[in-house]
Amino acid sequence: xxxxxxxxDFNPMLLILGDGPQLDVLxxxxxxWALSPAEVTLEALVTGCASPSGTRVALEGVDGxxxxxxxxxxxxxxxxxxxxxxxxxxLLRALAASTRHSGSAMLGPEAPDEARGLxxxxxxxxxxxxVLERGSAA
Amino acid sequence: MNGLHGLVxxxxxxxxxxxxxxxxxxxxxxxxxxxxxxxxxxxxxQIPNPGDFFTSRMGEESVILCRDKKGxxxxxxxxCRQRGMKVCRYDQGNTTLFTCPYHAWSYGNDGRLIGVPLYxxxxxxxxxxSQMSLIETPRLALYKGxxxxxxxxxxxxxxDYLGEARAHLxxxxxxxxxxxxxxxxxxxxxxxxxxxxxxxxxxxxxDTYHNPSHRxxxxxxxxxxxxxxxxxxxxxxxxxxxHVWVSFPPGHGVHSAxxxxxxxxVSAFLDQPEIEAYFRHCFEERKRRMGEGARxxxxxxxxxxxxxxxxxxxxxxxxxxxxGPTETEAWRFFLVDxxxxxxxxxxxxRYYMRYSGPAGMTEQDDMENWLYATRASTGxxxxxxxxxxxxxxxxxKQDDPVPGLVSLQPSEHMARGFYTAWAAYMRGDDxxxxxxxxxxxxxLRAAE
Numbered sequence: 001x002x003x004x005x006x007x008x009d010f011n012p013m014l015l016i017l018g019d020g021p022q023l024d025v026l027x028x029x030x031x032x033w034a035l036s037p038a039e040v041t042l043e044a045l046v047t048g049c050a051s052p053s054g055t056r057v058a059l060e061g062v063d064g065x066x067x068x069x070x071x072x073x074x075x076x077x078x079x080x081x082x083x084x085x086x087x088x089x090x091l092l093r094a095l096a097a098s099t100r101h102s103g104s105a106m107l108g109p110e111a112p113d114e115a116r117g118l119x120x121x122x123x124x125x126x127x128x129x130x131v132l133e134r135g136s137a138a
Numbered sequence: 139m140n141g142l143h144g145l146v147x148x149x150x151x152x153x154x155x156x157x158x159x160x161x162x163x164x165x166x167x168x169x170x171x172x173x174x175x176x177x178x179x180x181x182x183x184q185i186p187n188p189g190d191f192f193t194s195r196m197g198e199e200s201v202i203l204c205r206d207k208k209g210x211x212x213x214x215x216x217x218c219r220q221r222g223m224k225v226c227r228y229d230q231g232n233t234t235l236f237t238c239p240y241h242a243w244s245y246g247n248d249g250r251l252i253g254v255p256l257y258x259x260x261x262x263x264x265x266x267x268s269q270m271s272l273i274e275t276p277r278l279a280l281y282k283g284x285x286x287x288x289x290x291x292x293x294x295x296x297x298d299y300l301g302e303a304r305a306h307l308x309x310x311x312x313x314x315x316x317x318x319x320x321x322x323x324x325x326x327x328x329x330x331x332x333x334x335x336x337x338x339x340x341x342x343x344x345d346t347y348h349n350p351s352h353r354x355x356x357x358x359x360x361x362x363x364x365x366x367x368x369x370x371x372x373x374x375x376x377x378x379x380x381h382v383w384v385s386f387p388p389g390h391g392v393h394s395a396x397x398x399x400x401x402x403x404v405s406a407f408l409d410q411p412e413i414e415a416y417f418r419h420c421f422e423e424r425k426r427r428m429g430e431g432a433r434x435x436x437x438x439x440x441x442x443x444x445x446x447x448x449x450x451x452x453x454x455x456x457x458x459x460x461x462g463p464t465e466t467e468a469w470r471f472f473l474v475d476x477x478x479x480x481x482x483x484x485x486x487x488r489y490y491m492r493y494s495g496p497a498g499m500t501e502q503d504d505m506e507n508w509l510y511a512t513r514a515s516t517g518x519x520x521x522x523x524x525x526x527x528x529x530x531x532x533x534x535k536q537d538d539p540v541p542g543l544v545s546l547q548p549s550e551h552m553a554r555g556f557y558t559a560w561a562a563y564m565r566g567d568d569x570x571x572x573x574x575x576x577x578x579x580x581x582l583r584a585a586e
Contacts (some may be wrong), residue, residue: 007189101258102255
């Protein structure tokens with residue numbers, strides 16, 4: 001599984017690409033994390049996960065702060081509560097189903113949103129992998 | 139309408155009004171001219187960083203000028219390969235992807251199709267993404283910050299296309315102190331006016347004869363020294379210079395001037411000592427750098443077909459985008475030295491807006507002429523009577539005192555050259571013909 005931040009004045013997003021089994025592993029990770037929310041990077045949450053553009057994303061509990069994907073020094077904080085993490089995992093399970101060959105899911109808003117944070121898109125079988133090399137660290 | 143080129147008789151100085159109002163002529167221009175000629179698209183200062191883009195136009199079509207992640211500049215047709223929707227509906231900005239709003243095909247800023255929703259389910263084994271990149275202009279030229287493109291792969295090199303007009307365009311693009319290039323766009327004005335695009339383009343070939351239509355502005359005084367009581371549209375920095383009106387075979391035309399041998403600074407910007415000091419310094423520095431070459435002074439010109447420039451007061455480029463036979467969208471790009479002091483830039487920005495653009499007092503005068511000329515030429519009776527272009531029909535000489543076909547008095551030979559080139563495009567000439575090779579200028583033939 002690979003990911004990158006794709007900057008844009010109009011449609012920025014954190015794009016996560018993977019095949020079905022990889023998305024299942026991400027869903028597993030989110031469900032595990034929901035049991036005990038603590039700061040952890042995406043790379044640590046999912047074995048083999050990497051960002052070709054050096055984007056750093058850390059999952060964090062909300063702890064009264066604005067939820068969703070947020071810019072922080074050196075990268076991004078993806079602040080979730082347990083219920084939201086489980087909801088994202090459910091979307092990922094559906095996307096990872098063996099009956100599907102391609103598709104995508106938005107884990108958050110479609111566009112930057114003051115209340116809900118920045119867009120996170122998970123996709124399989126839609127983008128060329130090289131798209132992630134066009135991303136930036138922050 | 140067949141034989142559009144027959145509507146232009148530059149030997150005798152007559153051009154049919156049909157080419158300014160007829161839908162058939164407009165359609166032919168889009169197909170035969172704007173798909174071949176080099177067109178101004180924008181300025182590199184508008185896209186300094188990877189991912190920057192500026193949505194521009196070529197003819198009536200939207201294009202995206204952008205800089206990819208590697209820093210290379212591209213010009214793409216702003217139209218998705220699937221159903222044609224504009225993939226970019228913003229004027230300018232920065233982005234990694236251009237995602238079509240219709241079905242969300244996504245293109246990189248190098249034009250490559252890199253995202254297709256449900257690709258593996260719906261398209262795998264059928265759609266070759268490598269063949270579905272955004273359509274890119276086959277020819278692109280970067281010249282002193284300006285970006286030019288042509289849809290014709292066979293077009294000559296841009297500098298060959300510019301030819302001897304290059305020295306005059308340089309007067310607008312180079313730093314005021316003579317360093318080559320170094321300009322930046324300080325702002326763009328866009329507006330639509332109800333006139334044919336060629337009336338605007340030919341006005342800036344050097345139609346000095348229309349000065350009476352600016353009488354009211356001249357009486358008020360809107361120039362940089364207006365508050366000091368100087369009347370006119372600008373400070374008369376060319377007062378001591380020999381004016382030259384020059385035509386070039388590809389259809390370009392300019393009105394420039396040659397300073398006297400002593401080439402002394404003519405005071406300007408009298409209201410603003412700081413601005414005056416900057417330009418006086420630049421003038422002396424330019425003289426030191428360029429020597430005799432510094433005697434060539436800028437005024438106006440048009441690079442065929444639809445890019446006009448002001449070289450001094452004001453200073454900028456204007457693209458006259460064709461909207462329809464009787465409608466034009468003007469885009470004025472105002473230029474300053476990129477490293478000029480902020481006070482200079484701000485002063486010039488205000489002066490440029492006072493002079494040019496939809497609120498510019500001089501441009502309003504011009505537009506009134508163009509729109510009434512267009513409107514008064516649409517009638518059945520009016521269209522039977524061609525426009526007259528006989529001014530100074532025998533007055534031009536070749537390469538004296540500057541390269542090109544030159545008149546030392548106000549002249550319409552630049553317009554005759556412009557429409558001679560226009561007719562060559564309408565005939566579908568090859569590039570040798572479009573460049574005017576082996577074509578004796580009509581003014582010279584008539585004088586022989």
